[in-house]
Amino acid sequence: MVTRGFTGRPRNTEPTDRIPPGQHLVDYFPVLSAGPTPHITPEKWRFTLKIGPRPVKTWTWDEFNALPMTKMVRDIHCVTTWSMLDSQWEGVLIDDILADAYIEPPTPFTLAHSFDGYSTNVPTADLVTGKAMVALKYAGKPLERDHGGPARLLVPHLYFWKSAKWINGLQFTERDEAGFWELRGYHIYGDPWREQRYTHD
Numbered sequence: 001m002v003t004r005g006f007t008g009r010p011r012n013t014e015p016t017d018r019i020p021p022g023q024h025l026v027d028y029f030p031v032l033s034a035g036p037t038p039h040i041t042p043e044k045w046r047f048t049l050k051i052g053p054r055p056v057k058t059w060t061w062d063e064f065n066a067l068p069m070t071k072m073v074r075d076i077h078c079v080t081t082w083s084m085l086d087s088q089w090e091g092v093l094i095d096d097i098l099a100d101a102y103i104e105p106p107t108p109f110t111l112a113h114s115f116d117g118y119s120t121n122v123p124t125a126d127l128v129t130g131k132a133m134v135a136l137k138y139a140g141k142p143l144e145r146d147h148g149g150p151a152r153l154l155v156p157h158l159y160f161w162k163s164a165k166w167i168n169g170l171q172f173t174e175r176d177e178a179g180f181w182e183l184r185g186y187h188i189y190g191d192p193w194r195e196q197r198y199t200h201d
Contacts, residue, residue: 016085018075020192023083029138030082031146038116038145038166045150047134048169049101057101061150067092067100070133074156076163077192089154091135094127094170107172111179112153112164120164120179121188122155124172131157134167159190159197 019025042061049056059067072089098105105124113119126132135154136143143149148165155162161181182188187196195201 018085019083020077021195022197023077023081023192026082026084029084029087029147030078030080032078032080036116040115040145040150040166042150046168047097047151049097049103050169050171051103051106052171052173056103059100064092064134064151065136068096069136070096072133072135072154072156074154076156076160078160079186079190079197083192087156088139089133089135090137090140091133091151091154093130093133095130097134097170098128105172107174109173109176111171111173111177112162112167113169113171114164115166115168118164118166118180120153120162121173121177121182122158122162123176123189126155126158127170131155157191159187159192161186162190 016025045061046058047064048058069090070093073086074089075083075085076087077083105128108124110122110124110127111119112122122132132153132155134151136151138144138147143152148167151167153162153164153167176188178188185199187198187201190196
């Protein structure tokens with residue numbers, strides 16, 4: 001099942017050097033999901049780091065919210081061709097999650113896992129040194145369910161399917177293991193500026 005928004009006619013916009021090739025600008029935050037929106041209460045939310053199959057550390061909602069919080073303002077780009085400029089986020093940098101678990105990035109690759117069974121792969125280097133976070137707020141407010149609340153991965157320099165909604169963990173892997181959309185024909189990396197939308201792009 002694919003929610004409304006995966007298809008649609010681009011809107012006419014002024015060109016800008018902040019818009020990657022094939023993208024068009026929107027002034028709202030489209031809602032796109034690969035399936036139904038789950039309902040996850042803070043009481044039931046957990047986030048787990050794994051190295052391969054081995055859990056390293058798990059946080060409750062309160063424990064995770066006690067970690068250092070960082071604000072980001074970033075442009076984001078969806079594979080369905082929309083781009084939104086200056087989106088405002090707040091959450092926990094992946095660097096700070098690793099620091100709280102007392103580990104360095106252990107493997108070259110990472111799988112992000114979500115409560116609804118979704119997964120996506122990201123090179124570990126694209127998650128650290130301030131590049132990515134687990135976002136808890138958008139535009140100063142708690143992240144809405146339709147946008148991945150209570151928490152989603154934010155990897156703003158890659159196509160937005162890499163920013164997994166409803167995230168519940170990161171799993172470090174030795175090889176680049178394809179996730180949900182990557183197994184269905186999307187690009188293994190997903191750089192908007194190189195138009196890496198599909199497998200052979």
